[in-house]
Amino acid sequence: MANPMLDPAxxxxxxxxxxxxLELTNTLxxxxxxxxxxxALTARIATLCHGTAVIYDFEGSLVASTGEAPTQLIWNEVAxxxxxxxxxxxxxxxxxxxxxxxxxxxxxxxxxSRGSETITEIGDQLLDTSERLLGAVHGIQYGATQRDRRxxxxxxxxxxDGVVPAREHRFWSRLTQFRFPAYAxxxxxxxxxxxxxxxxxxxxxxxxxxxxxxDVPLLVMLRRADMDxxxxxxxxxxxxxxxxAWIAAASEQFLLGASAPFSTLSRVSECVREAETALGxxxxxxxxxxxxxxxxxxxxxxxxxxxxxxxHVDQRQLEDRIARTLAPLAAPQxxxxxxxxxxxxxxxxxxAEALFVHPNTIRYRLARIEEAMGQPISSAFAASNLILALxxxxxxxxxxxxxxxxxxxxxxxxx
Numbered sequence: 001m002a003n004p005m006l007d008p009a010x011x012x013x014x015x016x017x018x019x020x021x022l023e024l025t026n027t028l029x030x031x032x033x034x035x036x037x038x039x040a041l042t043a044r045i046a047t048l049c050h051g052t053a054v055i056y057d058f059e060g061s062l063v064a065s066t067g068e069a070p071t072q073l074i075w076n077e078v079a080x081x082x083x084x085x086x087x088x089x090x091x092x093x094x095x096x097x098x099x100x101x102x103x104x105x106x107x108x109x110x111x112x113s114r115g116s117e118t119i120t121e122i123g124d125q126l127l128d129t130s131e132r133l134l135g136a137v138h139g140i141q142y143g144a145t146q147r148d149r150r151x152x153x154x155x156x157x158x159x160x161d162g163v164v165p166a167r168e169h170r171f172w173s174r175l176t177q178f179r180f181p182a183y184a185x186x187x188x189x190x191x192x193x194x195x196x197x198x199x200x201x202x203x204x205x206x207x208x209x210x211x212x213x214x215d216v217p218l219l220v221m222l223r224r225a226d227m228d229x230x231x232x233x234x235x236x237x238x239x240x241x242x243x244x245a246w247i248a249a250a251s252e253q254f255l256l257g258a259s260a261p262f263s264t265l266s267r268v269s270e271c272v273r274e275a276e277t278a279l280g281x282x283x284x285x286x287x288x289x290x291x292x293x294x295x296x297x298x299x300x301x302x303x304x305x306x307x308x309x310x311x312h313v314d315q316r317q318l319e320d321r322i323a324r325t326l327a328p329l330a331a332p333q334x335x336x337x338x339x340x341x342x343x344x345x346x347x348x349x350x351x352a353e354a355l356f357v358h359p360n361t362i363r364y365r366l367a368r369i370e371e372a373m374g375q376p377i378s379s380a381f382a383a384s385n386l387i388l389a390l391x392x393x394x395x396x397x398x399x400x401x402x403x404x405x406x407x408x409x410x411x412x413x414x415x
């Protein structure tokens with residue numbers, strides 16, 4: 001029974017407000033069941049306000065948008081203030097905005113209409129309902145994402161532990177749930193931050209997001225070879241052009257080693273060791289490279305013979321041999337000149353440009369190197385030994401010179 005103390009006009013207004021809210025909620029709820037609920041929700045909001053609906057992330061990027069309102073001008077107004085809500089006029093558009101706190105950060109909902117009456121009548125209810133439903137959608141998506149992450153990590157950990165041939169078909173069945181083509185070749189990867197620090201959950205999330213946006217199937221987890229070593233990121237991806245592009249992009253932010261392609265899951269442990277070897281090569285190259293982010297990924301099946309040989313010998317013995325081979329080049333200037341000379345494909349002019357000196361200076365230094373070595377560096381045997389001894393440095397310097405397709409520098413060489 002109605003409360004006799006309430007004014008009939010107030011009661012009628014409250015009933016009308018509740019009815020509008022219910023209608024809005026019912027209309028917007030249908031978006032939750034959509035395969036893309038955020039975009040579906042945005043489209044329904046735009047329909048209800050007879051205009052435009054926009055959802056921005058905390059940096060101002062469009063999460064979803066539908067309609068013709070000036071989205072950049074709206075964001076400029078939002079970014080200029082810390083107010084939770086705005087009610088403003090932009091040209092012919094009446095705009096309402098609201099900041100919303102979600103699990104992955106603050107978002108902004110904006111509604112805009114050329115007819116200000118609609119915004120006045122239902123703006124509050126529409127923003128209230130949209131905020132609640134957007135929070136619910138993100139909560140559902142967050143829970144699903146967390147379950148996928150857990151299942152993903154459990155699967156790659158099980159593959160790393162080893163798969164007996166008799167159970168391969170079961171593991172392939174699980175891989176197809178993560179969109180891997182059944183029985184198609186895959187690669188094992190090992191990734192490490194460029195600065196040598198431990199890999200983090202944030203970096204893992206970055207790689208997962210990029211793979212999702214580029215439609216690349218991915219198994220991934222953080223791992224440590226032992227308790228004292230920094231964490232790396234272990235991954236498995238298909239051997240496909242899309243995955244190759246993802247690997248190339250990831251190698252701009254990580255040192256990355258990849259195994260040869262394989263389709264027999266009982267070989268995962270062996271191929272993980274290949275990826276670890278490839279990551280070790282990437283670390284060696286990065287230590288000698290001025291710009292490690294330019295090196296690219298090290299794919300074990302695509303490395304040259306010299307790199308392969310150097311990666312399969314005892315590293316302590318190798319370091320001792322290298323030290324003995326380079327001992328005559330005690331002067332750092334001669335060492336640097338020889339590295340640049342081989343990296344520039346034994347071209348004196350390019351070497352001079354790389355070191356910003358006159359070509360005659362390079363000729364003089366090369367003569368001093370040959371005198372110290374006791375043999376001409378044009379000798380095939382002398383050159384091969386020196387190239388192997390300097391190899392990581394050569395790769396780093398070569399990648400730097402390669403970044404300029406013409407092999408030219410703009411600075412004037414010093415005579």
